[in-house]
Structure formats: structure tokens, C-alpha cells
Amino acid sequence: MKYMQPRPSSIVAALYTARDLGVTVSILHGPSGCSFKHARLLEEDGMKVLTTSLSENEFVFGGQDRLIEVLKYAEKEFKPSRMAVVGTCVSLIIGEDLEAAIEMADLATETIAVDIHAGFAENIDGVIATLEPANRAGWISDEELSRQKDLLKKANEVERLRGAAMKSYIEPSRGDLKHVAAMRLMDLVREGKSGVAIMNAKKETAYMFADILLGLHDAAPDAHVIYSANLEMKGLPKVQRDAERISTELTSRGLSFTSQGALDEYGATGDHLGSWIQNIKPDFALIVGVPHAIPAHYLDGIECFSVTNGPRQVGPLKEQGHAHVMVEVDLHPRTLGVTSIVESEFGAVLRSLV
Structure with a gap:
């Protein structure tokens, strides 16, 4: 194309x-x-x-x-x-x-x-x-080189099938209003609905995407939500250091989560995360980072709140049935050079609703 x-x-x-x-x-x-x-x-x-x-x-x-x-x-x-x-x-x-x-x-x-x-x-x-x-x-090592090449192919495949490379041109969008989506998410929590909150983020962008999980936890610590984050200690030196820092901070701030995948495996975890979601059978899902890595059929019947940092990803996610799609503008520049979690707009909005 x-x-x-x-x-x-x-x-x-x-x-x-x-x-x-x-x-x-x-x-x-x-x-x-x-x-x-x-x-x-x-x-x-x-x-x-x-x-x-x-x-x-x-x-x-x-x-x-x-x-x-x-x-x-x-x-x-x-x-x-x-x-x-x-x-x-x-x-x-x-x-x-x-x-x-x-x-x-x-x-x-x-x-x-x-x-x-x-x-x-x-x-x-x-x-x-x-x-x-x-x-x-x-x-x-030879093994790590082979692993990296395989992950790159899978990340490219995700972009071609469901991401910003699926069409020759995609209109950029700022997505849905964050306060409207946040109020709907909190309504579901207050109604006692069950949910999953998943971070499947690319490398250093996790420093801000992790804050969205924290924002939900801070706003509703007793909610029926199961958390997951791709913070396994694998990959190149900086990738592992970032995962360790973010994991330590999430734990220190009281958020319990399951580690599923590494920060460089965001394009390869879709089927695993999809099966995990289907086993839980939640009413809603909050997916941040690279939401389109999860094939749409795993999310049938689930109200999805997705947060990306790509304005051209809004349209494809909407087409795949994600009810609420938000964009964290300027996320990548704000996560370069940091060593601790950076507050996100959506996380801040969720906290403001308490």
C-alpha cells in the first residue's frame, strides 16, 4: 500500500x-x-x-x-x-x-x-x-536479535490489520471528550459492574499510560476491576529499566496487577490478552496504549474505553467497536527522559470525579 x-x-x-x-x-x-x-x-x-x-x-x-x-x-x-x-x-x-x-x-x-x-x-x-x-x-545475543525481529513483524502486522497503516489515509481525530467517557466509566463502577483495566503500551509511553490505571484505582479503589500491565522484565536494557521502575511505582501506590507481556511485546500479546478477557467475562474494559493489538472479536459484548496517543488510531478503533476512544495528546514528548509515572489527562479527569 x-x-x-x-x-x-x-x-x-x-x-x-x-x-x-x-x-x-x-x-x-x-x-x-x-x-x-x-x-x-x-x-x-x-x-x-x-x-x-x-x-x-x-x-x-x-x-x-x-x-x-x-x-x-x-x-x-x-x-x-x-x-x-x-x-x-x-x-x-x-x-x-x-x-x-x-x-x-x-x-x-x-x-x-x-x-x-x-x-x-x-x-x-x-x-x-x-x-x-x-x-x-x-x-x-543471537536469541535477542531473533526475538526482536519477530516482535517487529508482529507489531507491523497489527498496524496493517487494525492500526494507522490499515488505510492509505486516515483522518486524524482527538477522539471522545475525556470527561464524558470518564463519567460513563465511573457510572459503571458505581453500578457494581465488573471490568478489566489493561495497559499494553509501547516502551516509554508506559510512563503515562500507567497513570490511567492508577487514575481508575485512585478514583475507585474498591471497584470490581482486575488490572493487567505489560511489565515483564524482557527486552533491551532501557526497556527493562523502564518496566522495573513503573512496576515498582504501581505497586508502591497500591495497585495490584498481573504482568502480561513486556514493553516491547505490545504487538504480540493481542490473542493472549483477548483470551484472558474472555475468561474473565467483564462488563467493561479499559485498554490503554495499543488497544488495537487485541482483535475485535475478543471484545464482543464488552463496553470498551480505549486510550491511545495516535490521532489516526481513533477511526480504526471506532470501526472495531470501541465505544469510547480518547487520545492523550503530546504523550510521547512528555515521557522522554522521565524515570517516574507522569500524570495523564484521562487519569486526572477520573480522579476529579471522586
Whole structure:
């Protein structure tokens, strides 16, 4: 399918994967404006993102000398634990040899070369292009590389079948009014209805999605609700650290939950969570993070309250029968660089109804 709406960049995906691997300095080998917004956001998350700032002269004569210069500067200035050189469309077009530049820089720091550009149809190509050299460098095992590739395929499948990639264009929407949905949810709780509250979130977005579960628990601690969160300790280093922090905080704030899946398994848990829901037979379900991972047939007869951070996900969720769909706007920027749960709009609304 040819998409007419903007899609995630494989270069940006490579940068986020480098961060998850414990890279503390990434160097974009290309123009200074390439992936600017995400590069700046990742700086807030503890990873320095430098650029070789290639210009017209380097477009013609090559930028290897400039890359070697920036590599040496980065090692001396920031004393990184790990580095990654991430390619761009320009480095591809001029045929730059990233590995050769790293060797010529004679670095003491472990550094990988990520040959990537923005011309891929799927952003997971940027993830794989980062994981494979990380595997060759001994940063991750063969088993973890295989696991990650399998999870990426499943996440892509979910997006194509039920997500923002299911159509060539989906109108963005802010979703339903949060206070209206929250009042309906609290009415069900007060009527003694039974429910499940599920977090199936992607990586660091869980720092805010977890607050929605807390918001319901804070507003109705005695409700007939069973909680689930994808906080199993699996995945790349940062993913595991985030899961541990969130799990510890949820427990310390009095919320008991079942761990089902890891923060990188959000696309692979749909059938498991669906079967779990069917066994419980709840009257309502609150699903936050990636609600569309759960196939719609598991939710027949259940009033669903779904919270996503994707405005283009509202339409597909409505089509799949989710009665109430809310969007947490600007969630991702607000969860970068944090180490504790961040208050959500929907969580705040639920607390206000007590």
C-alpha cells in the first residue's frame, strides 16, 4: 500500500533503538536538519545526538573526513559508553563507508555503524539496521536479535490489520471528550459492574499510560476491576529499566496487577490478552496504549474505553467497536527522559470525579 499520510522514519527508529541499547552518543551523518525534532527530543532522554552537518561541498566530494572529525570530538568531549553512527539519505547517495570512518578514527569507545536512510516503507528497517551491528558487536545475543525481529513483524502486522497503516489515509481525530467517557466509566463502577483495566503500551509511553490505571484505582479503589500491565522484565536494557521502575511505582501506590507481556511485546500479546478477557467475562474494559493489538472479536459484548496517543488510531478503533476512544495528546514528548509515572489527562479527569 502507498501511504498518503506521513509515516514513521527509519532513521528516527534507528536513533531510538540506539538509545535502548545504551548508546550515549549518536552521530547523524548528514545535513544538520535531518530528523531534527526527534534528535532534540532524544537529547532530553540522555543521549547526545550530533550531526556532521554535511553541506553542498560534501555532497560532491564526500564527508568521511568530517565524520572522523566529529567521532574524535564526541569521544573526547563526552566520554561515551557506546556510540553509533547513523546514516541518512545523503550518506547513502554519496556512498559513504561508515565502518571505514569508524576504523580510521581509531576510537577506544565501542561504536557501531548503522547504514540506513529514510526511503524504506517501514520504520522497522531502521530498528533492524541498528540491532544487527549491535549483535555483531556483542551488545545483544543471537536469541535477542531473533526475538526482536519477530516482535517487529508482529507489531507491523497489527498496524496493517487494525492500526494507522490499515488505510492509505486516515483522518486524524482527538477522539471522545475525556470527561464524558470518564463519567460513563465511573457510572459503571458505581453500578457494581465488573471490568478489566489493561495497559499494553509501547516502551516509554508506559510512563503515562500507567497513570490511567492508577487514575481508575485512585478514583475507585474498591471497584470490581482486575488490572493487567505489560511489565515483564524482557527486552533491551532501557526497556527493562523502564518496566522495573513503573512496576515498582504501581505497586508502591497500591495497585495490584498481573504482568502480561513486556514493553516491547505490545504487538504480540493481542490473542493472549483477548483470551484472558474472555475468561474473565467483564462488563467493561479499559485498554490503554495499543488497544488495537487485541482483535475485535475478543471484545464482543464488552463496553470498551480505549486510550491511545495516535490521532489516526481513533477511526480504526471506532470501526472495531470501541465505544469510547480518547487520545492523550503530546504523550510521547512528555515521557522522554522521565524515570517516574507522569500524570495523564484521562487519569486526572477520573480522579476529579471522586
